[in-house]
Amino acid sequence: MRTLLSPGTVPDTELILDRQTRDLLTAIETDPTAGTHIGVLAPGGHGKTTVLGEVAAAYRRAGVPVLDGRQGAVESGVPGGAADEGGRERGYAGVLLVDDAHQLGEDRLRALRRIAETGRLCLAVAFRPWPRSAALAELTDLIGRARTPLLPRPFDQAQTTAYLTAVWGAAPHRALAEFVHAQTGGVPRFVAWLADAFAETIPGQQAGAQPSLPPTALARFRYELERLGPDLQRFLLAAEAGLAPHLDLLGSLLGRDADGVAEVMAAARATGLLGPDATLLPIARTAVRALIPLERQVAVRQRLAELQLARGGPLLGLARSLIRTGIGGASAAAAFEAAAEEALPAEPALSTELYAAASNAARPSPALLARWAHAAALSGDLNATLRLADQVIGDGDTPDRSGARVVAAALAHRGQLGRSAELYRWAGQDTALAVVGLVGTGRLAEAGQLLADSTVDGPPTLLAGATALMAQGVHESVTAPATTALSTLVRASALLEPTGQAVLLPDSPAALAALAAIHCGELTVAESVLARAVGASMGGALMATRHRLLQAWILMLRGNTTQARELLGALRASVPALEPRDWLFAVALDVGLARRDSDVAALHRIWHQACEAVLRHPVDLFTLLPLGEFATAAARLRDQDRLAPHLEQATALLAQLGDPPLWTSALHWSCLHAAIIAEQPAAAERHAAALAGAAEHGRHHAVLSAAAHSWLAVLAGQVDPDSVESAARGLHAAGLCWDGARLAGQAAIRTADRKAMVGLLECARVLQGRPAGATRQARPATADPGKPQAGAARSGAGAAGQLSDREREVAGLVLDGLTYKQVADRLFISAKTVEHHVARMRQRLGATSRGELLAQLRALVHHPSDT
Structure with a gap:
């Protein structure tokens, strides 16, 4: 039993004294003759000893003897020392304090009860709610009849x-x-x-x-x-x-x-x-x-x-x-x-660990290996997936072919779409997923027959419905109007959202819907379906990478190159080793962003990765977007021959599918630009004619056809400002913001009509997201634009007034580190014009060196890098 002479739990006892306890202490000091038995009840650590100590202190201050409930005092039933006269006069000998009464034996508890019943001593007893023996219950009941026990509570x-x-x-x-x-x-x-x-x-x-x-x-x-x-x-x-x-x-x-x-x-x-x-x-x-x-x-x-x-x-x-x-x-x-x-939907990596532990605990069954491979795939570890699933496929006693379905999904991510389709067919189930692979590799007749013969094998789950719609939508993308296919694919994605977190697929309906939407200019639809798929974690970590890459692709098309680059960088930081299909899109994004920034040096650095990515991933219907970017970059780098075989394969694939407009137009648009860059007018006309042939299949195709016609006219020196602006704005409305601005800008620098040039430049600025019609800052009347003004040339406000709006734009891009050629491409002017602007700024500001010029420009235009 704890002695009351030891220090209490809490040095500042005021903290644990509630109103009930304070009232009791006040009553004791005011009239100790009114004292009654006191109980203090609480679990361990709540301050019972401290409260008991405060009760003892109050009695001492009132002149009442306080006795420690040690063994001798309890057994004798009398005080351990003689009470003073005042105590005897009050009718009791003192106060007996007993801590941790729940630890006392039955005999000692009964002795305490007898003492309480004599009225010679006032008992103050602290105890826990358990253990509660019969003797303790009798004692506490006796105490409780006189006063409700004190209940020390935890701190707030x-x-x-x-x-x-x-x-x-x-x-x-x-x-x-x-x-x-x-x-x-x-x-x-x-x-x-x-x-x-x-x-x-x-x-x-x-x-x-x-x-x-x-x-x-x-x-x-x-x-x-x-x-x-x-x-x-x-x-x-x-x-x-x-x-x-x-x-x-x-x-x-x-x-x-x-x-x-x-x-x-x-x-x-x-x-x-x-x-x-x-x-x-x-x-x-x-x-x-x-x-x-x-x-x-x-x-x-x-x-x-x-x-x-x-x-x-x-x-x-x-x-x-x-x-x-x-x-x-x-x-x-x-x-x-x-x-x-249980862990698979939300934590596939943990699920993989648990399957490994199950395998180590007992001999794994083929079914366990198949589920283990499934979990590894969802966590993004396709090496483990293929190794485990291959063991299942090679086991002749396997009751089903679930391992083949896992391998099929993994191979699709590795670029083997044809082999994936064959495995899905061999597995005997998921024939809808085989249709996706067959269409993607140009085997339309087989896909159509399989789609016609397919029956629901098993319960009509959300997954079964989603995969059936996905197969139907992919088939419709080459046999029906684009809007029909897009609607089917979007519905497939919506159907899978509630349960698609742990579903292993060769491709998600959201990704296929987004690809179809990008190809037909419905970028808003693509953004929406991808955002919902990312929010629902459709397909786990494996598909998350693909969804985010497509989101970055849309940002690039819209001209939001900074956001696209940030998203791509964050993705690479979280997934260092991309699978071949994802790597193909990631490298194509690098190429596309460098091209839009007119960064030829970056294109040279990236190009060897682009060539390797194309070699690692065979051409299929769902990789035409990266191929188009590579085609344009190859022309810029004068390396078309290396990409020519792959473009021929893509052309042959589309021909096998009947040249469906939904899929062909984007590739023809990219190849048109490649031909323009490579100065191959015959090839450019051929691609423009192909785009014109698809114009009747939808608004987006008509927009591309009109823009192609404008490009050919501009290159021939025939600039019709109204026609060009209409085509450029059409591209912008279709989500091809950078393409629209570039068409207007290139037309502006190729026309001899100054009024047309100014109008087209304004159009390009607007389509690029820059404000139109900006007015120049007024210069002081005494300023000589050819000479620096004393005192004002190097002062912030005075010098700032000497720069035109265009010079401010040039200065900002130069401070960003762009070359004159890159600045010219951004502003749709010539590199010579940029050089002229820089020379005039240097003359006006009186800068004697390039470093001094840059320092003054930073102060003048408040460059973000200095804030």
Whole structure:
């Protein structure tokens, strides 16, 4: 039993004295003759000893003897020392204080009851709510008839902060005070332990470091946990695993009936380690995990896993903690496998680990290997996917061909779309996914026959409906109007959104819908369907990469090159090793962004990757966008021969499919520009004629045809401003913002009509996102535009007035590090004109060197790099 002479839990006792306790202390000091028996009831660590000490102090101040409830005083039934005369006159000998009464034996508790009944001593007894023996119940009932027990409560946030301030001599950082309160639940003893442990690290914690539990704080729990019985320890381990509320599970774990489980839970609450909801306090949970021997933890968790498996309950939390313990056996393998299925939708990487643990615990079945391969694919590890699934395919005793479906999906991501289609057909199911591969590789007749013969094999799930619509939409993209195909694919994507997180597909309906939308100029539709797919995590991590690449592609087409580059950079940082199909699109984005920035040096650096990416990924229907970008870049770099075989394959593929307008126009548009850059007028006319032939198939095709006609006319020196502007604005409306601005800009620098040139430049500026019709800043009347003004040439405001709007644009781009040629391409002027602008700025500002000129320009145009 704890002696009352030891210090209390909390040095600042005012913190734990509630109104009931304060009123009692006041009453004792005012009229000690009115004293009655006092009970103090609370779980461990809540400050019972401190409250008892305050009661003792109040009686001493009132002149009443206070006796320590040591063994001799309790057994004799008389005071341990003679009471003073005042005490005898008051009718009782003093106050007997008894702490931790729940630890006393039956005989001593009955002796205390007899003392209370004599009225010679006033009892002040502190006890926990458990254990509650019959003798203790009789004693506390007697005390309770006189006065409701005092109930010390945990600190609230303000009390925790006040306590830390008192101990440390300074107010704690708010985050640290909140951390201490959250970890301890405000239990005074644990607050004190954590305050002591933090005492040496307060400066670092107050500086804003993320608080964490010091090891010394956890060490204080060792004695508390070691003195608990086996059942109570098992209960705490179950609570640490999050399974404490399940009474039937606890009954099986502890081998007790409902009353027995309730008794163990009462004992656990009495320790002070649990919060009001019967869950472990955070600091106690960490202590249980750190201090109870590992073998005991593993044994309890394994038993809980077996029980959960038998009752069909969730296993993920338990299995996660057992992955690296090395447990084995059939029951452990079954638990790991069930947990892996549970983790698959949200955490495919964890699911992969759990399948590996199941395989290590017992000999894996082919079905387990197939699901393991499925999880590995969703997590993005296609090497493991192919290795595992190949074992399933090679097992002659496999009851189904699920491994083939996994390999089929993986091969599609690796660029083997034809082989993927064959595996889907061989698997005997998912023939809808085979249709996608067959159409993508030009085998339209086979795809049509398979689509016509396909029947629903199994329940009509959302996945079955989505894949059927996806196959139908892909087939329609080459046999029906673009709007029909796009509608079918968008519906397929919407159908899969609720359940598509753990679905392994060769391509997602969202990606195919976005590709179709990009090819027919419906960029808003593409953005919407991709955003929804990303939000729903459709296809897991594997498809997330493809969706984000297509989002970056749309940004590039719209002229938002900075955002596209940022998205691509973030993607590469999160997924360093891209699969061939994704790498093809990523490199094509690099090429397209460099081309739009007129960065020939960057194109040279990237080109070898582009050539390798094309070699690693065979041409198929769904990779025509990257191929078109490569075709234009090859012309710019005068390396068309290297790409020519791949373009021929693409042409042959489209011919096999009947040259569907939805897919052909984008490639013809890119090849038109490649021919223009390579100065091949015959080839340019051929591609323009192909675009004209598709003009009747939709608005987007008509826009491309009109723009192609304008390009050919501009190159021939026949600039019709109205026709060019109409074509440029049509491109902009179709989402091809950069293309529209470039058409207007190139027409402007090729016309001899100054009025037409100014109008087309204004159009190009607007389509590029720059303000139109900007007025020049007025110059001082005395300023000579040819000579620097004294004092004003190098001053911010005076010199700023000497730059025209165009010179400001040139200055900004020069400060961005662009070459004269790149600046010219951005502003649709010649490099000579840029050079002329720079020379005039240098003359006006009186700069004697390029470095001095750049320094002055930074001050004048307030360049972002200086802010």
